Amino acid sequence: MVECHKFVNSRFNSNSYIISHSTFNDVWIVDPGDTDNIFLWLEKHSKAIISGVLLTHAHFDHIYGINDILNHYPNCPIFVANIYGEELLHDAKKNGSRYTEEGSIVVKDGARIDLYKKELDLWSDTKASIFYTPGHSEDSVCILVDKMFFTGDTLIKDTRTVTKLKGGSEGKLENSLSQINTLMGNNLVVYPGHGDLFYLDDYDLNKSLIKKVGYGDKA
Numbered sequence: 001m002v003e004c005h006k007f008v009n010s011r012f013n014s015n016s017y018i019i020s021h022s023t024f025n026d027v028w029i030v031d032p033g034d035t036d037n038i039f040l041w042l043e044k045h046s047k048a049i050i051s052g053v054l055l056t057h058a059h060f061d062h063i064y065g066i067n068d069i070l071n072h073y074p075n076c077p078i079f080v081a082n083i084y085g086e087e088l089l090h091d092a093k094k095n096g097s098r099y100t101e102e103g104s105i106v107v108k109d110g111a112r113i114d115l116y117k118k119e120l121d122l123w124s125d126t127k128a129s130i131f132y133t134p135g136h137s138e139d140s141v142c143i144l145v146d147k148m149f150f151t152g153d154t155l156i157k158d159t160r161t162v163t164k165l166k167g168g169s170e171g172k173l174e175n176s177l178s179q180i181n182t183l184m185g186n187n188l189v190v191y192p193g194h195g196d197l198f199y200l201d202d203y204d205l206n207k208s209l210i211k212k213v214g215y216g217d218k219a
């Protein structure tokens with residue numbers, strides 16, 4: 001059975017998630033932030049390996065735990081959407097960390113960075129499906145594992161999605177939300193990059209947009 005544990009991070013209020021499987025002793029981490037509680041959780045649950053880091057996008061508040069993870073698991077692959085995401089990982093200005101009080105965050109040299117394909121095998125009986133959903137950033141993805149839908153900053157409960165940062169686009173967000181709209185009716189639970197979990201079915205995706213486009217009419 002696949003399970004997910006949520007952590008709310010101390011530094012930027014972002015959410016990190018551990019995805020685990022009852023019959024395997026490795027886990028996957030979504031958007032690592034604070035790592036002390038992640039390592040404690042792994043120890044407590046006898047999980048020995050982090051098989052990979054799945055990024056919803058590479059803004060500073062979703063990546064700041066990566067180097068700690070690499071200190072423990074140097075070969076752990078970091079999955080990003082595309083070249084833009086890869087750039088963000090290496091550029092404190094582009095990933096936004098340079099403008100925070102706490103200063104620059106870049107992924108250390110030698111990190112193994114992999115680009116997502118449409119699907120990723122997490123375990124022998126579990127796949128992750130990757131949906132490319134630009135709009136908040138050029139490298140935003142949503143990740144579907146069973147009924148769990150990880151949306152990063154593309155879809156946050158009762159919150160208009162930020163599209164004004166570099167690489168953001170309201171038009172692209174609209175297309176991405178149209179894609180997400182097709183997943184309605186599957187009992188998916190949204191695991192967002194900030195805030196509470198919520199059910200996708202019946203959620204009004206217009207709340208994410210400046211200009212409403214009538215997703216509600218289609219649903």
Ligand SMILES: [Zn+2]
Binds near residue numbers: 057059136137153
């Ligand atoms: Zn972001």
